[in-house]
Amino acid sequence: MVNLNRMSGPAKLTMLWIALLLWQSSIATAQITIPGKTYPFNLNYLAYCSSVVQHNHLVTPVYRNGAFVYVNHKTGQTLFNKKFQEAYPFVNGYGLVKANGLYGVINHLGAYVVKPRFPAFHVDERLPLDDGARIVFRNDTAFEFDGKLTTEIPYVENKILIPPFYYIKRENQEALFSRYDSKRQKFSDKFLLLCDSVLGTTYEQAIILKGGKIGAVDANGETVIPFEYAAYAASPFPNPGIYGFPSSYNMPIYFALFKGQEWHYYQEDQFLFKSPIKAIAYNYNYFMYEQNGLFNYFNSKGESILKRNYQWLYGNSLALTTNDRLVFLLNDGTEVQYYTK
Numbered sequence: 001m002v003n004l005n006r007m008s009g010p011a012k013l014t015m016l017w018i019a020l021l022l023w024q025s026s027i028a029t030a031q032i033t034i035p036g037k038t039y040p041f042n043l044n045y046l047a048y049c050s051s052v053v054q055h056n057h058l059v060t061p062v063y064r065n066g067a068f069v070y071v072n073h074k075t076g077q078t079l080f081n082k083k084f085q086e087a088y089p090f091v092n093g094y095g096l097v098k099a100n101g102l103y104g105v106i107n108h109l110g111a112y113v114v115k116p117r118f119p120a121f122h123v124d125e126r127l128p129l130d131d132g133a134r135i136v137f138r139n140d141t142a143f144e145f146d147g148k149l150t151t152e153i154p155y156v157e158n159k160i161l162i163p164p165f166y167y168i169k170r171e172n173q174e175a176l177f178s179r180y181d182s183k184r185q186k187f188s189d190k191f192l193l194l195c196d197s198v199l200g201t202t203y204e205q206a207i208i209l210k211g212g213k214i215g216a217v218d219a220n221g222e223t224v225i226p227f228e229y230a231a232y233a234a235s236p237f238p239n240p241g242i243y244g245f246p247s248s249y250n251m252p253i254y255f256a257l258f259k260g261q262e263w264h265y266y267q268e269d270q271f272l273f274k275s276p277i278k279a280i281a282y283n284y285n286y287f288m289y290e291q292n293g294l295f296n297y298f299n300s301k302g303e304s305i306l307k308r309n310y311q312w313l314y315g316n317s318l319a320l321t322t323n324d325r326l327v328f329l330l331n332d333g334t335e336v337q338y339y340t341k
Contacts, residue, residue, distance in 0.1 A: 034312045034320060039339065041068075041086045045096065045123055046338070049089045050318040053328040053336065059108070060328060061087035061095070063339040070095070070110070073336045080110030089328075092145040096121070096135060105135070105143055113147050164219065165201040174198050176206055178219040192221035199232045200252045204268050207232060207255065214257055216269060224269040231258035235282040254282040265302070273302030286316060294322070307333040 032044045053060055060073050061084075068087035070079045086098035093108040097116070104116035118137035135143045140151050167174045176192045196209040205216040205224050215227030234252035256263040256279060263279070265272040265287065279287035279298065286297040286305060294309035297316055305316055306329065312320040317329050318338075327335040 032314065037320070037324075039326075041088075041339070042121075045088060045121075047314040047318050048123055049091050050328055051315060052091055053089045053317065053330070057089065059090060060336050060338070061089065062337055068097075080106070082106075082110055094143075094145055094147060103137065107147065114143055114149060164203050165198070165206045167198045170194065172196075174208075176208065176217075176221075178221075190219075192217065192219075200234055200255065202253060202268055207252070218269075225257070225266065229257035229259050229264070232256070233258070233263070233278060233282075252282065253284075254287065256282070256287075265298070265300075267300065272300050273298070275302050283315075288313060305333075 032047050034043070058072055058074055059070055059079060061068050062071050062073075064078075067083035068085070069083055070087065071077060072079060082099075084097040084099050085101070086096075086103075088096045090108060094113065095106050095108075097104055097106055099116045101119070102116035103118045103121050104112055105114040107113050118141075121135050121137050124134045124136050124142065134145070134150075137143065141149060142151075143149055164179055165176060166179065167176045169175075173194045174197060175194055176198055178190045178192055179188070192206075193208075193210075196212070199207045199209060199214065201207065205218050207214065207216045207225070209232075210227055213227040214229040214232050215223060216225035218224050232255065234255035254265070254267050256265045258264075258278075262274045262276050264274045265279070275298065277289050277291070277298075279289045281288035285300050288295055288297050291309060294311060295313045296309045297305040297313070299305050306313075306319075310319040311322055311324075318326070319329055319335075320326055321335070324340060325335075325337055326339040327337050329335060
């Protein structure tokens, strides 16, 4: 466990920023819906744990003949000889299921480790799946993915991050300041420049509008992306207000700038690729775009990730096909069906 209290100021801020980046690329806690669709299962939890299937997990749940069963998706063989009202992917060898109107948990052999006796659940999403997330059945009972129920739900502290830049409105301009002097390796409120508008900031740079053109400067006020762009696009900071940021604070790691007839895609100040297509969502190493009402992703080279476009996407691990099949997406692009009416 990293002890932040023993770290120097700059190192601590760097570690907290890395934690933020990892959190930003994980699953957000907002309610997940598919417009015009309703399902007899918890779409939020399905999306939350769909990434474990992506890594070629052999055993997956599927809806067949009015019930969920677990199958080996390579052979199509049904496992466990059990049917469920709801069934979800295995996480660390344990799967959440619903039977007779109540929720429980089975292991990889199909045996109950928590018999169905809970009428509802929610997921403690403060940590990603691989960091020990838990299913909370009620306020004093939770299942951690080590096979045990617990009545001691640990407190998870949300670290407060300090935005590296800030700005103050001055008449018709904004004064940009840096909280950290990278040349002197110390924290210091430093005035950088006046600009028309601050569009977003990261740990490394501030994206600003100056003289009618968009570019970026670093914490010393030096230009790192030339001021030659006409438009800016990025996803808003997820779950605004967490980690001590105000609800309006925008910290894009991935974004795009428009020049001529193309969007130039960036990670921080690193140019990635250019495309005439404007992405509608920006996340860790992929950019969602829309074509004719269907969706796909660019990777960091500007290549389409998925073999075809979909009605709806969650990350790059869960999708709704054009014929209304809800499918898991494996790393190689293979579809594994989860549900269809």
